Amino acid sequence: MNKNQVMRKLPKIGALLEDPDIKKLFEKFNRNLITRTLRESLETVRLEQIKAVESGDSATEKSEEDLKNLVISLALKKLSLQQYSLKRTINATGVVLHTNLGRAPLPDDALEHIAQVACDYSNLEYDIEKGERGERYNHVKDLLCEITGAEDAIVVNNNAGAVLICLSALAFHKDVIISRGQLVEIGGSFRVPEVMALSGANLIEVGTTNKTHLSDYEKAINENTGLLLKVHQSNFKMVGFSSQVESSEMKLLAQEHGLPLMEDLGSGVLVDLRAYGLPQEPTVQESVKSGVDIITFSGDKLLGGPQAGIIIGRHEYISSIKHHPLARTLRIDKLTLAALEAVLRLYRDGELDKIPIIKLLRRTADEMEHVAKEFADSINKVLNGKGRAEVADDFSQVGGGSLPGVEIPTKAVALNLYGHTAQEVSDMLRKTAVPIIGRIYKDKFMLDLRTMSRRDIDKTIELIEGLL
Numbered sequence: 001m002n003k004n005q006v007m008r009k010l011p012k013i014g015a016l017l018e019d020p021d022i023k024k025l026f027e028k029f030n031r032n033l034i035t036r037t038l039r040e041s042l043e044t045v046r047l048e049q050i051k052a053v054e055s056g057d058s059a060t061e062k063s064e065e066d067l068k069n070l071v072i073s074l075a076l077k078k079l080s081l082q083q084y085s086l087k088r089t090i091n092a093t094g095v096v097l098h099t100n101l102g103r104a105p106l107p108d109d110a111l112e113h114i115a116q117v118a119c120d121y122s123n124l125e126y127d128i129e130k131g132e133r134g135e136r137y138n139h140v141k142d143l144l145c146e147i148t149g150a151e152d153a154i155v156v157n158n159n160a161g162a163v164l165i166c167l168s169a170l171a172f173h174k175d176v177i178i179s180r181g182q183l184v185e186i187g188g189s190f191r192v193p194e195v196m197a198l199s200g201a202n203l204i205e206v207g208t209t210n211k212t213h214l215s216d217y218e219k220a221i222n223e224n225t226g227l228l229l230k231v232h233q234s235n236f237k238m239v240g241f242s243s244q245v246e247s248s249e250m251k252l253l254a255q256e257h258g259l260p261l262m263e264d265l266g267s268g269v270l271v272d273l274r275a276y277g278l279p280q281e282p283t284v285q286e287s288v289k290s291g292v293d294i295i296t297f298s299g300d301k302l303l304g305g306p307q308a309g310i311i312i313g314r315h316e317y318i319s320s321i322k323h324h325p326l327a328r329t330l331r332i333d334k335l336t337l338a339a340l341e342a343v344l345r346l347y348r349d350g351e352l353d354k355i356p357i358i359k360l361l362r363r364t365a366d367e368m369e370h371v372a373k374e375f376a377d378s379i380n381k382v383l384n385g386k387g388r389a390e391v392a393d394d395f396s397q398v399g400g401g402s403l404p405g406v407e408i409p410t411k412a413v414a415l416n417l418y419g420h421t422a423q424e425v426s427d428m429l430r431k432t433a434v435p436i437i438g439r440i441y442k443d444k445f446m447l448d449l450r451t452m453s454r455r456d457i458d459k460t461i462e463l464i465e466g467l468l
């Protein structure tokens with residue numbers, strides 16, 4: 001067969017649209033989408049066949065009927081997967097703040113507020129009281145001040161941006177003094193020295209990797225010092241002979257020299273995690289209390305809100321930041337703002353149980369036991385002897401560069417499909433209509449209940465059934 005013969009044997013779009021299997025799709029999908037998908041599938045098959053002809057691979061010679069079926073099955077597959085690129089996935093990894101899986105899931109209140117604001121006009125930058133231009137930051141400013149005890153607040157796109165704008169607005173061409181033990185890399189491409197360079201501030205590192213004393217900061221202060229910076233070692237732990245200087249001590253030193261003290265907290269914890277049996281993380285409120293002038297943290301880490309960079313602190317500094325040109329480039333959008341306002345209101349009103357991240361962190365293995373058993377039973381029922389699901393004791397992680405090394409006891413379901421390795425099971429579940437992302441531990445594929453909602457559990461059972 002040569003190329004022309006291939007071309008002649010390929011089905012025509014018109015004929016494909018008349019195929020009964022394709023016709024059925026008109027109930028579910030729009031005609032343009034179906035036609036486009038058929039064209040794409042046809043093109044894929046055409047290229048494959050030409051390649052086969054060129055490589056002289058006669059084994060791949062197909063009849064007209066074969067080619068038509070090939071195009072149709074490809075199109076059906078594409079359409080059944082026809083979903084948004086960004087889509088719901090089931091997080092069965094047990095990593096509560098999984099950066100690759102979207103960090104914090106939002107509470108329903110956030111979704112409702114987004115819906116209200118998204119499809120209509122809003123007072124995003126309009127002062128209804130005065131009937132004139134207002135500020136977008138005002139929608140969350142009072143809430144942030146009330147919850148944290150800070151004087152003023154502004155929010156930007158994310159915490160990396162928050163750190164950048166603070167340094168640029170407050171210490172451009174000035175020295176910023178930081179402990180060597182806090183020159184951290186957060187992952188992705190956030191490295192404190194690099195962000196500092198980009199901001200136009202000069203990095204002055206003091207102390208040693210493991211220990212920094214107040215006197216180290218003191219000795220480094222001169223007339224060109226712009227601020228003292230503290231960065232939370234959020235994604236790693238230092239043990240043994242190590243120490244950093246307390247914020248309250250640094251505050252006294254900064255005050256003595258008329259300098260602002262800034263702290264990048266990373267994860268914005270607004271509640272005492274010890275109440276949930278987790279190790280202590282410095283809270284935003286504590287940082288405000290110890291006198292830190294400017295504090296930055298993420299909206300979508302332990303706070304459990306949307307991606308955002310929250311900056312709180314003294315009014316004079318917030319004001320400089322607000323008027324800095326980077327404020328426009330890092331501007332928070334209205335949907336994020338709507339979500340953030342909703343989440344912050346839950347904190348203010350003490351409705352912590354409505355915040356998914358808090359709920360997930362609080363779950364105990366005992367609480368999950370019953371659900372885990374039911375889940376395993378349901379899976380076993382649909383497996384019908386083709387595999388086995390068993391409840392297992394395991395550990396979840398917080399993730400998102402928060403609480404490193406902390407392992408929270410959890411319940412998981414170990415899923416074995418006979419004749420398949422754990423990796424194969426993992427691959428199969430990942431490629432379902434709603435991707436299920438689990439983890440492999442000691443050659444077993446595990447579904448951790450901690451990060452799975454009721455909806456996720458039901459969907460997972462349905463998807464496993466569909467696989468068999």
Ligand SMILES: *Cc1c(COP(=O)(O)O)cnc(C)c1O
Binds near residue numbers: 160190265297308309
């Ligand atoms: C996570 C983190 C950042 C970056 O925050 P994003 O919200 O991801 O931009 C910066 N600093 C610290 C200490 C962090 O933990």
